[in-house]
Amino acid sequence: xxxxxxxxxxxxxxxxxxxxxxxxxxxxxxxxxxxxxxxAIVYSFMLKGRxxxxxNLLYMMxxxxxxxxxxxxxxxxxVTILFYLKSxxxxxxxxxxxxxxxxxxFVTVIIWFSCYNAVMTSDKxxxxxxxxxxxxxxxxxxVLRFVxxxxxxxxxxxxxxxxxxxxxxxxxxxxxxxNGVTILSIMTTWALExxxxxxxxxxxxxxxxxxxxxxxxxRFDRRDRSVLLIMCGLITVLLIxxxxxxxxxxxxxxxxxxxxxxFSVVVYVSYAxxxxxxxxxxxxxxxxxxxxxxxx
Amino acid sequence: xxxxxxxxxxxxxxxxxxxxxxxxxxxQPNNMIGVSPQISEVAQSTASEPSEHTIEPKSKxxxxxxxxxxxxxxxxxTESGESGEPETLSTESALTETEVPLQxxxxxxxxxxxxxxxxxxxxxxGSIKKPIDKSTSTPKxxxxxxxxxxxxxxxxxxxxxxxxxxxxxGKAMPVEPQDVTISDKALTATLSISAEAxxxxxxxxxxxxxxxxxxxxxxxxxxxxxxxxxESVFNLLLREMKQNKIHMEFVNTPIYNSAYIEGINNxxxxxCGELSGWMYKVNGWFPNYGSSxxxxxxxxxxxxxxxxxxxxxxxxxxxxxNGKTGSGESTP
Numbered sequence: 001x002x003x004x005x006x007x008x009x010x011x012x013x014x015x016x017x018x019x020x021x022x023x024x025x026x027x028x029x030x031x032x033x034x035x036x037x038x039x040a041i042v043y044s045f046m047l048k049g050r051x052x053x054x055x056n057l058l059y060m061m062x063x064x065x066x067x068x069x070x071x072x073x074x075x076x077x078x079v080t081i082l083f084y085l086k087s088x089x090x091x092x093x094x095x096x097x098x099x100x101x102x103x104x105x106f107v108t109v110i111i112w113f114s115c116y117n118a119v120m121t122s123d124k125x126x127x128x129x130x131x132x133x134x135x136x137x138x139x140x141x142x143v144l145r146f147v148x149x150x151x152x153x154x155x156x157x158x159x160x161x162x163x164x165x166x167x168x169x170x171x172x173x174x175x176x177x178x179n180g181v182t183i184l185s186i187m188t189t190w191a192l193e194x195x196x197x198x199x200x201x202x203x204x205x206x207x208x209x210x211x212x213x214x215x216x217x218x219r220f221d222r223r224d225r226s227v228l229l230i231m232c233g234l235i236t237v238l239l240i241x242x243x244x245x246x247x248x249x250x251x252x253x254x255x256x257x258x259x260x261x262x263f264s265v266v267v268y269v270s271y272a273x274x275x276x277x278x279x280x281x282x283x284x285x286x287x288x289x290x291x292x293x294x295x296x
Numbered sequence: 297x298x299x300x301x302x303x304x305x306x307x308x309x310x311x312x313x314x315x316x317x318x319x320x321x322x323x324q325p326n327n328m329i330g331v332s333p334q335i336s337e338v339a340q341s342t343a344s345e346p347s348e349h350t351i352e353p354k355s356k357x358x359x360x361x362x363x364x365x366x367x368x369x370x371x372x373x374t375e376s377g378e379s380g381e382p383e384t385l386s387t388e389s390a391l392t393e394t395e396v397p398l399q400x401x402x403x404x405x406x407x408x409x410x411x412x413x414x415x416x417x418x419x420x421x422g423s424i425k426k427p428i429d430k431s432t433s434t435p436k437x438x439x440x441x442x443x444x445x446x447x448x449x450x451x452x453x454x455x456x457x458x459x460x461x462x463x464x465x466g467k468a469m470p471v472e473p474q475d476v477t478i479s480d481k482a483l484t485a486t487l488s489i490s491a492e493a494x495x496x497x498x499x500x501x502x503x504x505x506x507x508x509x510x511x512x513x514x515x516x517x518x519x520x521x522x523x524x525x526x527e528s529v530f531n532l533l534l535r536e537m538k539q540n541k542i543h544m545e546f547v548n549t550p551i552y553n554s555a556y557i558e559g560i561n562n563x564x565x566x567x568c569g570e571l572s573g574w575m576y577k578v579n580g581w582f583p584n585y586g587s588s589x590x591x592x593x594x595x596x597x598x599x600x601x602x603x604x605x606x607x608x609x610x611x612x613x614x615x616x617x618n619g620k621t622g623s624g625e626s627t628p
Contacts, residue, residue, distance in 0.1 A: 253562035
């Protein structure tokens with residue numbers, strides 16, 4: 001299933017990710033955390049397939065566990081004392097649960113950011129912010145590109161070295177270290193040269209001259225407008241719910257959750273729908289395609 | 297740089313945010329402004345009257361400030377007058393002022409602990425051991441009959457190796473917990489824990505914690521508790537809190553060689569304003585060192601109190617005394 005959400009207007013993409021990220025960071029309510037985490041995993045799976053699943057399992061699960069254990073080791077607040085550490089400080093139920101919640105939130109935000117990076121490409125970002133903050137948006141898009149770019153380049157160098165038997169996987173350990181240093185040296189040279197080339201290229205194309213416009217293929221059409229309206233409606237419901245305290249939770253000194261009410265269910269559902277907007281859009285697309293296909 | 301419209305707007309937005317955050321910062325302790333002038337004034341007039349440290353009106357603070365300036369000038373002039381004398385002399389005079397008598401009658405029982413001032417590498421370079429026998433005027437070190445009762449003061453800082461200023465005359469000296477062996481001789485003391493000071497400052501208290509404060513502020517009513525010879529105030533508190541299922545969190549601070557009590561009954565430091573936290577007093581005195589270093593004696597009365605104002609609201613006069621001289625030079 002390909003992601004249709006990517007083809008929507010950058011404004012839609014950005015509003016979606018901004019709202020979802022902010023809500024994920026702010027809401028500490030267990031139901032909201034669960035919704036956000038699940039949706040993030042589903043969307044990352046839809047975007048990147050099994051690679052995302054591996055990433056989530058291999059890196060995010062241990063991170064989640066470590067963070068959940070870290071909090072009660074250092075924070076001993078809370079009224080429900082479970083047992084005492086050897087040093088004499090108490091381990092409390094509240095600090096454990098808060099640790100779990102904070103870890104969930106952390107992992108969720110990381111997964112959302114991995115989705116963001118896949119959808120919000122640098123051209124979209126520059127399209128959105130090139131007018132408002134030209135220098136910063138250029139720097140951001142260049143910096144964000146550095147890590148993947150350098151990684152592919154180092155892979156290319158390594159492959160080339162492998163052909164002449166000088167990769168880090170070849171030879172004894174001393175030879176390997178030597179080869180590794182050589183690869184790094186080639187990499188550094190390339191990076192410096194590449195920086196100069198980029199600067200020259202930008203200059204020759206007239207970067208920074210006044211009255212220059214940039215070309216973009218983005219068009220804000222009807223489907224964008226309807227999605228924007230739906231998202232705004234959902235965000236409004238969530239904001240009202242937050243103001244009414246439906247998403248609030250108190251962890252210390254004792255856990256206090258607002259009672260479930262019909263309205264809180266509405267808030268949960270709208271949060272889930274907001275998080276699943278890209279998945280729903282893709283599903284609708286698939287269903288539409290299937291029905292068209294079957295008609296002919 | 298051109299002043300474009302965007303830049304102007306950004307600047308205005310930043311200023312607005314700063315103004316808003318200033319006004320919505322939340323309640324502040326109402327005596328923050330006059331703290332230092334107030335102390336100095338009280339110390340100048342009557343250091344013996346603890347009841348005088350009431351809140352000063354704001355308008356007076358500027359006046360006080362000038363007063364402080366004057367006081368500083370005068371001390372500076374006296375210092376310059378004395379500067380002709382050799383330095384050793386002045387330190388000696390400071391010494392005689394800070395003498396503390398031996399407390400053999402109270403501490404002899406702890407003889408098995410046989411404390412050595414192990415961590416005193418600076419004993420040779422200008423540091424002295426306290427107390428000094430009153431009759432001898434020369435700064436002779438008494439490696440007396442009971443090493444428990446001495447406090448090694450570094451003359452440069454005026455503090456001992458764990459940042460403690462000289463202990464007032466007649467009060468118990470700090471005993472390092474690592475040097476103590478705890479015997480199984482059971483003794484009794486009186487322990488109480490009170491957060492009464494919060495009741496007067498309930499509007500400063502964290503909203504989520506109001507329910508934790510008892511009606512009368514008493515968390516642990518005064519009662520006889522058992523401890524074992526050689527134990528510190530902290531050991532006793534830890535055991536009693538465990539036994540009575542009262543929450544307590546502490547953190548060990550190596551620089552002061554003591555545990556620091558962060559919260560009792562989920563009432564934490566800073567929960568009731570920026571100057572709040574837990575303090576302890578033994579027999580009515582607030583020791584100027586940590587609770588792990590206060591060795592208990594039979595019949596001691598230990599009170600843990602929550603302060604919302606660095607101890608001033610619970611009757612600690614340490615700040616008042618030190619406001620007078622700055623270096624803890626003299627005792628009232």
